[in-house]
Amino acid sequence: MDRLQAMEIFVRVVETGSFSKAAQEFATTQPTVTKQVAATEARLKVRLLNRNTRGVSLTESGALYYEKCKSIVRDAQEAESMVQLRQSAAQGLLRIGTSVAFGRRVVVPLALDFMARHPDVQVDLSFDDRYTDLVAQGLDVAVRMGKLADSSLGARFLGMNPWVLAASPKYLKKHGVPRRPADLSGHNALVYSSVQGDDVWRLVTPKGEPVTVPVSGRLRSNNLSAVLAAARNGLGIAALPHYVAGDSLTSGDVVEVLRGYTLPEQEIHAVFPSPKLVPTKVQAFVAFLQGRFGGRWWETVAKA
Numbered sequence: 407m408d409r410l411q412a413m414e415i416f417v418r419v420v421e422t423g424s425f426s427k428a429a430q431e432f433a434t435t436q437p438t439v440t441k442q443v444a445a446t447e448a449r450l451k452v453r454l455l456n457r458n459t460r461g462v463s464l465t466e467s468g469a470l471y472y473e474k475c476k477s478i479v480r481d482a483q484e485a486e487s488m489v490q491l492r493q494s495a496a497q498g499l500l501r502i503g504t505s506v507a508f509g510r511r512v513v514v515p516l517a518l519d520f521m522a523r524h525p526d527v528q529v530d531l532s533f534d535d536r537y538t539d540l541v542a543q544g545l546d547v548a549v550r551m552g553k554l555a556d557s558s559l560g561a562r563f564l565g566m567n568p569w570v571l572a573a574s575p576k577y578l579k580k581h582g583v584p585r586r587p588a589d590l591s592g593h594n595a596l597v598y599s600s601v602q603g604d605d606v607w608r609l610v611t612p613k614g615e616p617v618t619v620p621v622s623g624r625l626r627s628n629n630l631s632a633v634l635a636a637a638r639n640g641l642g643i644a645a646l647p648h649y650v651a652g653d654s655l656t657s658g659d660v661v662e663v664l665r666g667y668t669l670p671e672q673e674i675h676a677v678f679p680s681p682k683l684v685p686t687k688v689q690a691f692v693a694f695l696q697g698r699f700g701g702r703w704w705e706t707v708a709k710a
Contacts, residue, residue, distance in 0.1 A: 413475040423461045496690035497526035503548035507630040509533045520694050540679050551672040560681035562692050565699025569669035572651050572660040576640040587617045594642030595621035600628045612666045649704035
């Protein structure tokens with residue numbers, strides 16, 4: 407039996423004035439409680455209780471020990487109550503990690519909405535396009551794109567991130583409109599190096615057949631905003647997530663190329679350090695995200 411529980415038993419023996427009543431509270435037997443108190447006295451090498459037929463009374467040393475034990479037990483109970491209360495409601499600091507472009511355009515407005523709904527939650531947002539170790543970085547949850555590797559992390563599928571081929575009308579007027587995927591090889595491709603790093607674009611035909619096209623161009627970047635800016639300025643054709651290209655498509659600064667052909671979609675997941683004992687603030691945030699990435703979600707969620 408641990409020392410804290412021994413203190414709890416001793417306190418209740420004193421407060422009830424009975425070994426048997428204390429035993430009932432702890433769902434054990436009176437001899438077990440008697441032995442526990444005796445073991446505590448033996449460890450301390452001092453008598454704590456006087457025992458007689460009318461009950462128990464404290465010795466001088468026992469009175470000092472009782473006051474300290476009562477304070478320790480109360481503090482322990484308050485600590486447990488505080489943790490349980492925190493676990494029962496979304497509150498405290500929520501550390502969220504995500505990639506730069508997706509974070510700025512998508513996660514920020516969602517996080518602000520979540521904070522408005524949960525006023526006792528504070529948010530610390532970290533942006534990094536590199537893979538980050540959740541535990542090492544102290545993150546509570548991360549929103550990640552792509553297939554997840556097998557790991558001990560907890561995860562929830564949120565939806566899909568679709569991509570689109572886009573170029574400015576000025577560029578297409580000068581260089582021509584591609585009619586089939588093979589035509590892309592003759593155009594300036596604006597390559598997002600974090601995904602299309604091998605300079606091969608993979609498409610699916612309207613009939614569902616996969617097509618691979620080698621591409622080249624004047625600009626490569628690991629920043630989606632830079633790739634979009636180049637497309638808007640007429641430098642070439644870009645493969646972009648809809649959440650990045652959406653506003654420019656709506657305004658007409660860029661138009662969709664090879665409509666009917668599709669690019670591979672990325673899975674979107676919320677991941678957290680462990681699938682067990684997930685804090686309420688994390689559960690609440692993940693539940694808030696689920697259902698936000700269906701349909702043409704980028705038209706209502708993403709912000710420039």
